[in-house]
Amino acid sequence: MSLTATRPASTDPARIAVSALTPSGVTSPQDYLDWYDGCTRRNRTTSTRVPLDRLDGWAVHRETGNLAHVSGRFFVVEGLDVRRPGAAVEHWSQPIINQPEVGILGVLVREFDGVLHCLVQGKVEPGNCNGVQISPTVQATRSNYTRVHGGRSIPYLEYFRDPVGHRVLADVRQSEQGAWFLQKRNRNMVVDLTGEPAPPVHEDFCWLTLAQVHALLGTTDTVNMDLRTVLSCLPFAGPEPAALLPGGAGEFSAAVARSCDEAAPTRHTSAEVLSWITGARTRHEITATRVPLNQLERWTHRDGEIVHEAGRHYTVRGLEIVADGREVARWSQPMFAPVGTGLSAFLVRRVDGVLHALVHARVEPGLMDVVELAPTVQCTLENYVPGPRELRPAFLDAVLDAPAGAVRYDVVLSEEGGRFDHARVRYLVVETDEDVDPADRPDHRWLPLHQLVGLLRHSHYVNVQARTLVACLHSLVGGGGAGAGRG
Structure with missing residues (x-):
C-alpha cells in the first residue's frame, strides 16, 4: 500500500x-x-582470486605473518586471542581486521x-x-x-x-x-x-x-x-x-509508528536501560589480545588462503580487482569471505499498542566497550546447526519456527563489500505474543524504537546489525518494506 x-x-x-x-x-x-x-x-568490477602472499601492494610480515599495506595505511589483517571466562566457549583465536x-x-x-x-x-x-x-x-x-x-x-x-x-x-x-x-x-x-x-x-x-x-x-x-x-x-x-x-x-504499521513516539509507554525507563547496559558491560568479562596471524590455533594457510580447520566462520582470501567508475581503476587487497549466510532477527511484540523489539546485550571481541545492543538472534546457522543444542543462540528456534503470518520483514541484504566478499545476512522481524522475563534473560530487554533511536544519538550503544533492523522497522511505518523480500 x-x-x-x-x-x-x-x-x-x-x-x-x-x-x-x-x-x-x-x-x-x-x-x-x-x-x-x-x-x-x-x-x-572484476575480481580475481590471488594467493595472499602475492597481493600487489601488500606485504606478509616475516615474523608474524600479518598482512599489511606497504603504505602503512588502510588496514592490517592480524590475529586475536579471545578469552571469556564462564561463556559457552571460553577461549578461541581468529583473524581480525585492524583498521584504526x-x-x-x-x-x-x-x-x-x-x-x-x-x-x-x-x-x-x-x-x-x-x-x-x-x-x-x-x-x-x-x-x-x-x-x-x-x-x-x-x-x-x-x-x-x-x-x-x-x-x-x-x-x-x-x-x-x-x-x-x-x-x-x-x-x-x-x-x-x-x-x-x-x-x-x-x-x-x-x-x-x-x-x-x-x-x-x-x-x-x-x-x-x-x-x-x-x-x-x-x-x-x-x-x-x-x-x-x-x-x-494497517495495525502493525500503526504500532511501529507509535513505537517512534517518545511519549509512548515503555517497559523500562531510559535511565533503567542505560543502567542495564552498564551492568552488562561490567558483568561480562572478555580479554582480546592481538597475536601474530601465523600463530592462531585451529586456523591454517591452505591454497593461498587462511581457513578454519572445520571449514566454519570465514576465509581470508586475496582479490585482485579491476573497476570502472571508482577513484582507483585497479588494486589488490585481502577480503574476509563468510561461510554461509548470516541471520539477524528481532522478535517484536506489541505492548499497549506500541511495538517493542527484544534486544540482546551482546559481547563481541572487537567492540570498543565489551557490549552493544544487538538483534534478538545474530548468528550464522552453519556455525551452530548441527551442533550441541546448548551452544545455539537463545530464541533461534522461535525465529526459525515462526509461522509465516508472524514474519513481518524478511529480506537478504549484503554487508560491507569493501572488506567482505559476498557477505550476506537474512534480516527478519518476527512478531510474537510471548513475553520474556528479565529475571530469566538478564541480557535481553524489550525496547521501543524511540529508545533505540535515543541511544543512536550516542556512540557504541547499538551494533551494526541492529541498526539495519532499526532502518527496516522504520520502513514499515509507510509499508515500504512490509512483505518485501519474502522469497
Missing part, C-alpha cells in the same frame, strides 16, 4: 516522517530505473517541494554479490578520502569534512562488525542543505525520498550496509509518524 503524508512538516521528526510517507519525489520510478541501469553500465582510522559515511538531505530527499549514490564494491548497490552520498575511509591511493577526489566530501555553516541532523561515531573488526568505527552523518542551493548532481547520484529508499530496502541486496547504518541514526523519534499516518494504514 502506498501512503502519502498530507500534513505540513515543521520539526525534524515530522519532516522525516513526511519523507517516509511520500512514495514519489523529484525522481520518478522510471527515472530511478533508468538512472540505476546507467550506474550498472558505468560501474563494473575513522571513515566518513555521510548522506546529504534537502527539501524539494516541501519533502525531504536523500542524495544517494550508485556504488559498486568488490565484495558485492550483485554489482551496484544504493549507498550514502559519501562512503570513504580516511585513507581513501586523503587519497593515499592516488585516485580521484570524492564528490561532496567537503560537506562532511567541514560541515560548519550547514545544518547537521546526525553526527555520531558508530561501530562496525565486532566479530570481524578490531574497534572499528565510522562517523555517521546527515547534513541538511534545505534553504541552500542544490549542488550539481553527478551522474552516479540521485535524490530519493525516504519512502523510495525504504521501498528499495525491502528488496534483496539493493541498499548497502553503510546507507542502512546512516539512516538508522536519523532523529526518527516523536509523535509525528503516528499523527501523520493516513487512516488506511
Whole structure:
C-alpha cells in the first residue's frame, strides 16, 4: 500500500516522517530505473582470486605473518586471542581486521517541494554479490578520502569534512562488525542543505525520498550496509509518524509508528536501560589480545588462503580487482569471505499498542566497550546447526519456527563489500505474543524504537546489525518494506 503524508512538516521528526510517507519525489520510478541501469553500465568490477602472499601492494610480515599495506595505511589483517571466562566457549583465536582510522559515511538531505530527499549514490564494491548497490552520498575511509591511493577526489566530501555553516541532523561515531573488526568505527552523518542551493548532481547520484529508499530496502541486496547504518541514526523519534499516518494504514504499521513516539509507554525507563547496559558491560568479562596471524590455533594457510580447520566462520582470501567508475581503476587487497549466510532477527511484540523489539546485550571481541545492543538472534546457522543444542543462540528456534503470518520483514541484504566478499545476512522481524522475563534473560530487554533511536544519538550503544533492523522497522511505518523480500 502506498501512503502519502498530507500534513505540513515543521520539526525534524515530522519532516522525516513526511519523507517516509511520500512514495514519489523529484525522481520518478522510471527515472530511478533508468538512472540505476546507467550506474550498472558505468560501474563494473572484476575480481580475481590471488594467493595472499602475492597481493600487489601488500606485504606478509616475516615474523608474524600479518598482512599489511606497504603504505602503512588502510588496514592490517592480524590475529586475536579471545578469552571469556564462564561463556559457552571460553577461549578461541581468529583473524581480525585492524583498521584504526575513522571513515566518513555521510548522506546529504534537502527539501524539494516541501519533502525531504536523500542524495544517494550508485556504488559498486568488490565484495558485492550483485554489482551496484544504493549507498550514502559519501562512503570513504580516511585513507581513501586523503587519497593515499592516488585516485580521484570524492564528490561532496567537503560537506562532511567541514560541515560548519550547514545544518547537521546526525553526527555520531558508530561501530562496525565486532566479530570481524578490531574497534572499528565510522562517523555517521546527515547534513541538511534545505534553504541552500542544490549542488550539481553527478551522474552516479540521485535524490530519493525516504519512502523510495525504504521501498528499495525491502528488496534483496539493493541498499548497502553503510546507507542502512546512516539512516538508522536519523532523529526518527516523536509523535509525528503516528499523527501523520493516513487512516488506511494497517495495525502493525500503526504500532511501529507509535513505537517512534517518545511519549509512548515503555517497559523500562531510559535511565533503567542505560543502567542495564552498564551492568552488562561490567558483568561480562572478555580479554582480546592481538597475536601474530601465523600463530592462531585451529586456523591454517591452505591454497593461498587462511581457513578454519572445520571449514566454519570465514576465509581470508586475496582479490585482485579491476573497476570502472571508482577513484582507483585497479588494486589488490585481502577480503574476509563468510561461510554461509548470516541471520539477524528481532522478535517484536506489541505492548499497549506500541511495538517493542527484544534486544540482546551482546559481547563481541572487537567492540570498543565489551557490549552493544544487538538483534534478538545474530548468528550464522552453519556455525551452530548441527551442533550441541546448548551452544545455539537463545530464541533461534522461535525465529526459525515462526509461522509465516508472524514474519513481518524478511529480506537478504549484503554487508560491507569493501572488506567482505559476498557477505550476506537474512534480516527478519518476527512478531510474537510471548513475553520474556528479565529475571530469566538478564541480557535481553524489550525496547521501543524511540529508545533505540535515543541511544543512536550516542556512540557504541547499538551494533551494526541492529541498526539495519532499526532502518527496516522504520520502513514499515509507510509499508515500504512490509512483505518485501519474502522469497
